[in-house]
Amino acid sequence: MNLLKNQIAQQVGALLGADSGLSHEDILKLIEYPPEPKMGDLSVACFRFSKILRKSPVAIAEDFKSRICIDGVARTEAVNGYLNFFVSDSYRMSLLDGINAAGDDYGKNDIGSGKTVCIDYSSPNIAKEFHIGHLGTTVIGNSLKRIHAFSGYKCVGINYLGDWGTQFGRLIVAYKTWADKEKIERDGVEELGRIYKEFYERAEKDPSLNDRAREEFNKMEQGDPESLRLWQWFREISLQKFMETYKLLGIDFDSYDGEGFFHDKAQEVVDELKEKNLLEESDGAMLVRLDDYNMPPCLILKNDGSSLYTTRDIAAAIYRKKTYNFDKCLYVTDAGQSLHFAQFFKVIGLMGYDWEDELVHIPYGKISVNGAKLASRTGNVVLLSDLFNDAIERVKAIMDEKNPDLENRDEIARKVGLGAVIFNQLSSGRIKDVNFVWEDALNFDGNTGPYAQYTYARSCSVLEKAGKAPDCDISDYEMNPVERELVAVLSKFPEKVASALDDYEPSAVTRYILDLCQSFNRFYHDCPIMKASDREKAARIKMCRAVRYTLGNALWLIGLEKTEKI
Ligand code: ARG
Numbered sequence: 290m291n292l293l294k295n296q297i298a299q300q301v302g303a304l305l306g307a308d309s310g311l312s313h314e315d316i317l318k319l320i321e322y323p324p325e326p327k328m329g330d331l332s333v334a335c336f337r338f339s340k341i342l343r344k345s346p347v348a349i350a351e352d353f354k355s356r357i358c359i360d361g362v363a364r365t366e367a368v369n370g371y372l373n374f375f376v377s378d379s380y381r382m383s384l385l386d387g388i389n390a391a392g393d394d395y396g397k398n399d400i401g402s403g404k405t406v407c408i409d410y411s412s413p414n415i416a417k418e419f420h421i422g423h424l425g426t427t428v429i430g431n432s433l434k435r436i437h438a439f440s441g442y443k444c445v446g447i448n449y450l451g452d453w454g455t456q457f458g459r460l461i462v463a464y465k466t467w468a469d470k471e472k473i474e475r476d477g478v479e480e481l482g483r484i485y486k487e488f489y490e491r492a493e494k495d496p497s498l499n500d501r502a503r504e505e506f507n508k509m510e511q512g513d514p515e516s517l518r519l520w521q522w523f524r525e526i527s528l529q530k531f532m533e534t535y536k537l538l539g540i541d542f543d544s545y546d547g548e549g550f551f552h553d554k555a556q557e558v559v560d561e562l563k564e565k566n567l568l569e570e571s572d573g574a575m576l577v578r579l580d581d582y583n584m585p586p587c588l589i590l591k592n593d594g595s596s597l598y599t600t601r602d603i604a605a606a607i608y609r610k611k612t613y614n615f616d617k618c619l620y621v622t623d624a625g626q627s628l629h630f631a632q633f634f635k636v637i638g639l640m641g642y643d644w645e646d647e648l649v650h651i652p653y654g655k656i657s658v659n660g661a662k663l664a665s666r667t668g669n670v671v672l673l674s675d676l677f678n679d680a681i682e683r684v685k686a687i688m689d690e691k692n693p694d695l696e697n698r699d700e701i702a703r704k705v706g707l708g709a710v711i712f713n714q715l716s717s718g719r720i721k722d723v724n725f726v727w728e729d730a731l732n733f734d735g736n737t738g739p740y741a742q743y744t745y746a747r748s749c750s751v752l753e754k755a756g757k758a759p760d761c762d763i764s765d766y767e768m769n770p771v772e773r774e775l776v777a778v779l780s781k782f783p784e785k786v787a788s789a790l791d792d793y794e795p796s797a798v799t800r801y802i803l804d805l806c807q808s809f810n811r812f813y814h815d816c817p818i819m820k821a822s823d824r825e826k827a828a829r830i831k832m833c834r835a836v837r838y839t840l841g842n843a844l845w846l847i848g849l850e851k852t853e854k855i
Contacts, residue, residue, distance in 0.1 A: 450547025712738030
């Protein structure tokens with residue numbers, strides 16, 4: 290429909306005249322999809338034109354009706370100041386041909402062509418668990434990366450591992466004081482998690498452990514070889530485990546340079562800030578004042594001289610700009626970190642870098658499972674790997690009941706189980722809190738990943754059963770309302786991709802998937818293929834193919850894997 294919208298906007302623009310003060314984009318925004326089919330397929334609200342033309346909207350709509358002529362529009366009506374366009378069925382058929390010709394490329398745009406975007410996402414904290422607090426960043430980031438790639442951007446996926454900080458000091462103390470090397474070698478990250486928790490328990494009784502942890506971290510910062518060797522070891526053990534989850538999800542990153550990679554570059558940031566007169570001392574610590582921007586000061590160095598999360602983030606941003614020359618750098622984290630990003634973006638600007646505005650924080654809401662909030666200190670954590678594996682097992686159980694003879698059961702259960710979790714996370718606007726309830730996420734009849742994957746599989750099996758399309762001319766095929774509605778939904782996909790990109794909002798695609806599934810399922814029930822005339826059959830096969838491509842592309846954009854059988 291984009292093409293039609295553009296043509297309408299152009300002709301309206303010409304009728305308004307060059308000095309109307311409305312740009313092509315302004316007029317495009319006035320073109321809507323009417324809520325009901327009887328109001329047409331596209332509609333222009335003429336109210337804004339009243340002042341320009343000094344006529345009533347009703348008169349303008351009447352006047353424009355006879356003067357706008359567009360190929361593909363069968364009929365135009367003027368109703369109460371609205372100009373309603375009714376698209377012809379032959380135009381709809383040509384839309385279907387366009388979709389099927391584009392295939393896997395349908396919905397792509399070139400907004401990002403020649404541009405680079407860095408996407409910092411997932412970024413778990415090493416030596417701690419990879420828990421469901423990182424589900425949002427992992428799946429939102431992955432989807433944003435795909436949406437950007439689909440829009441022509443060169444994408445650099447960055448896993449900015451939280452692999453530096455006092456937590457390593459704690460681990461080193463735990464290791465040196467009570468941990469068992471063999472156990473760590475055997476049980477890997479689980480054992481690290483256990484001794485880490487034990488540290489907190491012991492430190493409650495013996496607070497001096499905290500001082501020792503700070504000392505150990507300080508030694509790491511000073512480059513002490515023994516400390517760095519231990520750090521490296523802990524990092525590798527944890528990363529190995531994280532990689533299993535990424536492999537399960539089919540996610541890969543272009544860079545795993547985390548905080549540790551930047552710790553020795555933090556000094557350069559400090560020097561630069563000093564040189565630019567931005568640094569101020571306060572109780573032995575160093576900070577940048579942000580009073581003028583209504584923010585608390587941004588801490589750069591602690592009073593023991595060690596660097597902070599923020600210091601390393603500043604170093605990393607400068608490094609990324611130099612290395613990738615990005616046009617945008619996105620940071621996907623929970624909304625709790627919003628101040629941190631606002632502060633360090635501002636410091637980048639104060640340092641004189643003119644790309645402050647290219648840094649974008651993408652916040653998202655909190656997650657709970659069956660209503661229970663995440664609390665890592667008390668050990669009430671759900672590991673991401675457990676959540677996914679649990680989902681897969683539950684899907685297997687459902688499948689054994691519904692379709693016990695399914696081939697490739699394990700592979701399909703993996704796709705559907707992961708899909709259920711991912712879809713659930715991406716269902717509503719990202720800033721909203723997400724509650725994970727198994728029964729809801731796995732409901733094959735609800736607004737879920739399994740339902741979307743099931744609908745995709747249905748489009749495949751319909752096509753398989755239908756076989757070859759009868760060879761007949763259907764360019765003048767007359768559609769029924771259900772078919773028209775289906776084509777209308779299909780034709781909106783490119784716009785949904787563009788809006789998901791604009792708002793950094795994968796849920797625009799998720800919601801679209803539900804619309805398309807609903808429309809296709811109605812079509813499936815109301816419009817038989819096997820018992821239809823040759824012309825109907827040929828047209829409906831075209832529609833099914835367009836659904837399969839569009840739904841397939843949309844599923845890919847949110848990181849769901851397709852399955853032809855379910
Ligand atoms: N490791 C951090 C956390 O788990 C997220 C890092 C986000 N990226 C960044 N450049 N600060 O909270």
